[in-house]
Amino acid sequence: MGLFGALFRRRGPSAEALERARAWEEALERDALPPFVEERLAGAAAGRAAWVATMSPAELRLVRSHGIRPVATVSGTCWYHYGWSWTQGHAEGWHLALDRIRREAAAAGANAVVDVRMRTLRHTFGASMDFTLIGTAVKIDRLPPSPDPVVATVPALEFVRLIEAGIVPVGIAVGAQYEWMDNTGWGGGGGGWSSGWSGPTWNTQSVLRSWNSQPLYELTDFWEGIRRAAHAELRRNVAPMGNGVLAHIQFGEIIKQERDKQPPNFLGRHIVIGTVVDTPRRAELSPDIEPVVDMRDSLSPLRLPGAARHSAYSADIIDQEGAI
Amino acid sequence: MTDDTTQPMPEHALARLAGLRREGHPDGIFTSDFSVNEFLLVRKAGFEPIGLCVGSCIYHLGFQFAGWTASQELDLLSTAMYEARALAMERMRAEAQNMGADGIVGVRLAVKRLEWDAKVLEFVAIGTGIVHGKGHTGFKGPNGQPFTSALSGQDFWTLLQSGYRPLEMVMGSCVYHVARRGPMAALGSVGQNVELTNFSLALYEAREIAMERMQLEATKAGAEGVVGADLHEGSHNWSSHVIEFFAIGTAIVPIEGGADPERIPDPKLVLSVNS
Numbered sequence: 001m002g003l004f005g006a007l008f009r010r011r012g013p014s015a016e017a018l019e020r021a022r023a024w025e026e027a028l029e030r031d032a033l034p035p036f037v038e039e040r041l042a043g044a045a046a047g048r049a050a051w052v053a054t055m056s057p058a059e060l061r062l063v064r065s066h067g068i069r070p071v072a073t074v075s076g077t078c079w080y081h082y083g084w085s086w087t088q089g090h091a092e093g094w095h096l097a098l099d100r101i102r103r104e105a106a107a108a109g110a111n112a113v114v115d116v117r118m119r120t121l122r123h124t125f126g127a128s129m130d131f132t133l134i135g136t137a138v139k140i141d142r143l144p145p146s147p148d149p150v151v152a153t154v155p156a157l158e159f160v161r162l163i164e165a166g167i168v169p170v171g172i173a174v175g176a177q178y179e180w181m182d183n184t185g186w187g188g189g190g191g192g193w194s195s196g197w198s199g200p201t202w203n204t205q206s207v208l209r210s211w212n213s214q215p216l217y218e219l220t221d222f223w224e225g226i227r228r229a230a231h232a233e234l235r236r237n238v239a240p241m242g243n244g245v246l247a248h249i250q251f252g253e254i255i256k257q258e259r260d261k262q263p264p265n266f267l268g269r270h271i272v273i274g275t276v277v278d279t280p281r282r283a284e285l286s287p288d289i290e291p292v293v294d295m296r297d298s299l300s301p302l303r304l305p306g307a308a309r310h311s312a313y314s315a316d317i318i319d320q321e322g323a324i
Numbered sequence: 325m326t327d328d329t330t331q332p333m334p335e336h337a338l339a340r341l342a343g344l345r346r347e348g349h350p351d352g353i354f355t356s357d358f359s360v361n362e363f364l365l366v367r368k369a370g371f372e373p374i375g376l377c378v379g380s381c382i383y384h385l386g387f388q389f390a391g392w393t394a395s396q397e398l399d400l401l402s403t404a405m406y407e408a409r410a411l412a413m414e415r416m417r418a419e420a421q422n423m424g425a426d427g428i429v430g431v432r433l434a435v436k437r438l439e440w441d442a443k444v445l446e447f448v449a450i451g452t453g454i455v456h457g458k459g460h461t462g463f464k465g466p467n468g469q470p471f472t473s474a475l476s477g478q479d480f481w482t483l484l485q486s487g488y489r490p491l492e493m494v495m496g497s498c499v500y501h502v503a504r505r506g507p508m509a510a511l512g513s514v515g516q517n518v519e520l521t522n523f524s525l526a527l528y529e530a531r532e533i534a535m536e537r538m539q540l541e542a543t544k545a546g547a548e549g550v551v552g553a554d555l556h557e558g559s560h561n562w563s564s565h566v567i568e569f570f571a572i573g574t575a576i577v578p579i580e581g582g583a584d585p586e587r588i589p590d591p592k593l594v595l596s597v598n599s
Contacts, residue, residue: 144342163334214383289481
């Protein structure tokens, strides 16, 4: 084989790496985990290997006092290409990532995953994006492992406070919707806009060209319809998991598409993502709330130069380079 | 005998964490944009969230001419800026009414510019519709409609503790053209420290008009006062001498048979040492 062959061989992946790549591929295909990942997670669950958590010491103290034990860092990733719909692609990408993080958590014998973060690399390869979830799998001492661990976006500190108040954060729900406003009535995503020369796009165009101040009623109605549909889908997505959702991520945009000798078309899309909770309604909250005034200076509005309250000067008196 | 010394946790929460699911949700599903703390405090105040309420209004802002030397309100623009926000708020309130909400807390009112047309602004009002857990009807806003408030869950709890309830968000807008100074006046002040009186007056007048309008709205709604009042100055892609003053706040009234001032506990002073 000679020198050339030796160099060439050394540059390729080792047999072991190839074996791992094959195991990953096979696992993804049959919705499972590779044997070495299962082994690592099972090891952490059984206490044979060190546990890994994103928690701060304060959080660790709180979860331990409630009989909760961190097990392992678990994740789920799906690199997804959106073909016919960017909007639906996002929903599908997150759902696949959720299935995968749940699978890892179940392999770790966990009851819940806390501090779940939604992440995306800022790399774009064409019309695709990665959807990644990372969190800390935890086990509750007095409970058997769950076949279906809950996925909580909140950090451990808030997780415990919610549980104490009878509120279980159980998962992540996504509602996504898009629609075209155009003249043909052939909307994507099941659009139902009527056609005709006096259709919504003609009316919208005439308002846009006028000198008057007035609401764009058609565009507003179109936009609200999309948003309502996205929220309705969010509720449908919540229903199998819990009875409420704290929706913290709302993303929407209206895109204008110019056309030759015709009024422009409009594409509206809206994505809403939230933490699903399961809680009996009208639950009594046990701990009393005591009002306090925090005397730290950093909380005083007088110390926030540049903020809305105090906008005449932007900087503090000592504008130094750093510690001496 | 048990040696379990850990903190107690509710039974239904434990069942859920063990992987058991409740089937069916008789009270439906709520949506909200509360944080964890807000959610807990709204519940502590005796309310339950029912749904996110959103209203928007996409608005085309036209043009209004103002003379070079005239300090004057651009009333068409004032009306437009007010109308656009009022429509967004009204649509939000209609959503809340359809859900059967007693009111909306945590309302945020935002203005977005659509990137494809500088004259088109989107006004969005978003908040969480809530109902009283025991069906108390005394919290509705004017005319039995849901109340609106910019108060966070924390502020809402604190306001109820102090014996008041929110009524509705009130606002006033004034778009004002500040006159340019003539060439003689500009020459006369070269090298001198002088007040530019016409500019001072214009700012005073514009701010006064916006505040008056907000106050009048609160009075008409039957409010005792306005909390969280804020005055924004802004320019939405207008010429440099045109400025909008926008006043907004939450009008409040005392709760019937509400808290006796003597019985409102003083907050305790604390100093946290770990941050």
